[in-house]
Amino acid sequence: MINKLILGIGTSLVLSLMGLTTTASAKVEGDTITLGSSISLTGKYATNGLHTQRGYDYAVDVINNSGGVKVGGKTYKLAVKYYDDESTPARGAQLAERLIQQDGIEFMLGPYSSGMTKAIAPVSEKFGVPMVEAEGASRSLFTQGYKYLFAVLSTSEQYLSTAIELAAQSSSDPSSVRVAMAFESDPFSMDVRAGVVDAINKYGMKTVIDDQLPADLSDMSTTLTKVKALKPDILIVSGHSKGAATAARQINEMKINLPMIAMTHCEAAKVQEKFPKAANGFLCPTQWVETLSKSDAMFGTAAEWNAGFKKAHPSYSSVPYQSAQASAAVYVFKEAFEAANNFDQDDVRDAISGVEMETFYGDIKFSDAGNNIAKPMFMRQIDSSGSYNLVESSKDMTFPRNVSY
Amino acid sequence: MLDNIQLLFVWAPIINVQIILEGIFLGAVFALSAYGLALVWGVMNIKNLAQGDFVIMGGYLSLAFSQYNLSIFLILPLVMIIMFFYGLIVYRLMIRRVIDQDMFTSLLATFGLSLLMQQVMNLIWGPEVQIIDLDFPVYDAFDGFVTIPSIKIISLILAGMLSLGIVLFMKKSRTGQAIRATAQDPRAARVLGIDTDKIYEFTFSLNSAICGAAGVFVSVIWVLQPFYGITYSVRSFAIVTAAGLGNLPAVITAGFGIGLFEKYVGAIIGTAYEVAAPVSMLLIVLVFRQISMKKNRQAVK
Known part of the structure; x- marks a missing residue:
């Protein structure tokens, strides 16, 4: 019995190995260019992974419907081959290798999150596969000297430094501003912190609290107790959705009343919906806003892209910026293919780097x-009616925050 | 660090009140889940690595009920009942089969259970952080320097009543006595006519219900996410190891002690060390015990 089983497994292994070697390696087959992506469809990044995938797919549909990609006088359609990386970096790296070696993918779209991108970038780099990513903002991705990695989004050290700029603008003497900071001790938040610290040093502001929140701590009452005692002018928090949710809950409970509070992940943590009173006046950074006055020939204005995406996915009441930047990444590939006018990986890589x-x-x-x-x-401020308003300079900002607990 | 000590004891000593209160609230929740762990560990020698996930599951059930606008006084018993039966099912399907095996089998089995529960909760409720806001009033004291959310006081009182109930149950009721007898000597208990299998089953389900209650408090005081169970598991283990098995007053004292210790470490050294605090306390206790037991130790010749 066991012998038969082993024989069976052995045979199927041999067969599958033979299958492997005979798979034709090609990503531009007929009139289709297949991009590859390992994306988180299950696990802790599942929700944002899905936003990303929908953004990719929406862009692919729009581009295909408006004529596709024209290379060497021929029109090609775009397609994306996905694998689910289960939100695990090791699995992501494995799947990237599988996409490249087994499926013959020659151009890749990024996964979701900086951590996953960090795991996959060495693989695409090794095989010289150009990758345009839309969801990895960590500064450290761009200090490794990667040649084939491109990101359409702003890097993470810019997330909250704008808040310091705004604080400086709204004070007559920027160097008198006292700052309290609480950052989770993960790579993303540390990047955000580095940007904030640079801005603080630029204006000579004083840091009165500088706390690190451990990843598995869902309680920042000690930090907030100190905030109450020291009354800084601005509080800055970054710690993904958990940090934002915890901060909003405890700011509400402890009736923290500071002129400025800025944090990342307001939307993801639904701070406005859950704690409308406390969230009034929070400053929240975002990669993209649908009221942005930018446009292109393919998707139209930001508002038009937003409307089109909502039509394709009516379940969204407001569209996450993750989807918008995913669409932009696909668009970069289209432009690069047409600029390179062939499918040589290095030519396409050079074309991407020349995109403007x-x-x-x-x-x-x-x-x-x-x-x-x-x-x-971009920085947005939550107002008393619960909407997020774009803040371009301190004139647009309600200062000080106007809360009554 | 020096700044923080000055702040605490010279500039604004009033914030000590806030820190002590936070420590007590934290300790109450820890004490509950640690007591459940001590019970299962002491009675059936199962080290339940899924303890924190039971807590989080209780939290998610509470989230589900809170969507129907139920009051916490109704949510708590409902969650406890459901978790009791969940514990019963887990016992019958799994724990019963590993109870007589060596330690690693039960560790692996409960670790597997922990992974399974995390993923199923992730599938049902999604990976986002969830919050329940029951909109209870928040009280001020000392010119607004100290704020006390009434939900935390309610949780503290409910947790206290629950612990008292469990203590009385273990001391007075026949089942409680049978549990204690089984913990002391299962063979003797069996000889005296106690159905130890039933007792194990009940103990495990009771632990699950206690975790459920702790989960309800977690959900109304902090935040929920399918993968946060490990925090509660680690703290429960630290408390139980420090306090010893089957010693309820010690578990409760250790719970509050760790809660306070954590908060003060956070305030003085920095929040970065808050999670490290219970673990380092555990280390100190173990080292201290090792030394104090030395005189009793003899070499076998």
């Missing part, structure tokens, strides 16, 4: 390191 365009998502121009340096980070 205005899109519905904002301007795109890559630095030598591969990050997008043309698009700023």
Whole structure:
């Protein structure tokens, strides 16, 4: 019995190995260009992974419906081959290798999150596969000297430094501003912190609280107790959705009343819906806003992209920026293919690095390191009616925050 | 660090009140889940690695009920009943089969259960952080320097009543006595006519219900996410190891002690060390015990 089983397994192994070697390696087959992506469809990044996938798919549909990609006088359609990386970096790296070696993918779209991108970038780099990613914002992705990695989004050190700029603008003497910071001790939040610290040093502000929140701590009452005692002028928090949710809950409970509070992930943590009173006046950074006055020939204005995406996915009441930047990444590939006018990986890579365009998502121009340096980070403020308003300078901001607990 | 000590004891000593209160609230929740762990560990020698996931599951059930606008006084018993039966099912399907095996089998089995529960909760409720806001008033004291959300006081009182109920149950009722007898010597208990299998089953289900209650408090005081169970598991283990098995007053004292210790470490050294605090306390206790037991130790010749 066992012998038969082993024999069976052995045979099927041999057969599958034979199958492997005979798979034709090609990603531009007939008139279809297949991009590959390992994306988180299950596990802790599942929700944002899905936003990303929908953004990719929406862009592919729009591009295909408006004529596809024209290379060498021929028109090609786009398609994307996905694998679910289960939100695990090791699995992501494995799948990237599988996409490249087994499925013959020659161009890749990024996964969701900086952590996953960090795991996959060495693989695409090794095989010289150009990857345009839309969801990995960590600064450290662009200090490794990767040649084939490009990101359309703003890097994470820009997330909250705008809040410090706004604080400086709204004070007559920026160096008298006292800052309290609480950051989770993960790579993303540490990047955000580095940007904030640079801005603080630029204005000579004083840091009165600088706490690190451990990843598995869902309680920041000690930090907030100190905030109450020291009354800083601005509180800055970053710790993904958990950090935002915890901060909002406890700011509400402890009736913290500071003139400025800024944090990342307000939308994801639904701070406005859950704690409308406390969230009034929170400053929240975002990669993209649908009221942005930028446009392109493919998707139209930001508002038009937003309307089209909502039509394709009516379940969204407001569209996450993750989907918008995913669409922008696909658009970059289209432009690069047409600019290179062939499918040689190095030519396409050079074409991507030369891309300079205005899109519905904002301007795109890559630095030598591969990050997008043309698009700023946007700051929005939650108002008493619960809507998020774009804050471009301190004039647009309600200052001080106007809360009554 | 020096700044923080000055702040605490010179500039604004009033914030000590807030920190002590937070520590007590934290301790109450820890004490509950740790007591459940001590019970299962002491009675059936199962180290339940899924303890924290039972807590989180209780939290999610409470989230589900709170969507129907039920009051916490109704949610708590409902969650406890459901978790009791969940514990019963888990016992019958799984724990019963590993109870007589060596330690690693039960560790692996409960670790597997922990992974399974995390993923199923992730499938049902999604990976986002969830919050329940029951909209209870928040009280101020000392010119608004100290705020006390009434939901935390209610949770504290409910947790206290629950612990008292469990203590009385273990001391007075026949089942409670049978549980204690089984913990002391299962063979003797069997000889005296106690159905130890039934007792194990009941103990495990009771633990599950206690975790459910702790989960309800977690959900109304902090935040929920399918993968946060491990925090509660680690703290429960630290408390139980420090306090010893089957010693309820010690578990409760250790719970509050760790809660306070954590908060003060957070306030003085920095929040980065809050989670490290219970683990380092455990280490100190173990080292201290090792030394104090030394005189009793003899070499076998």
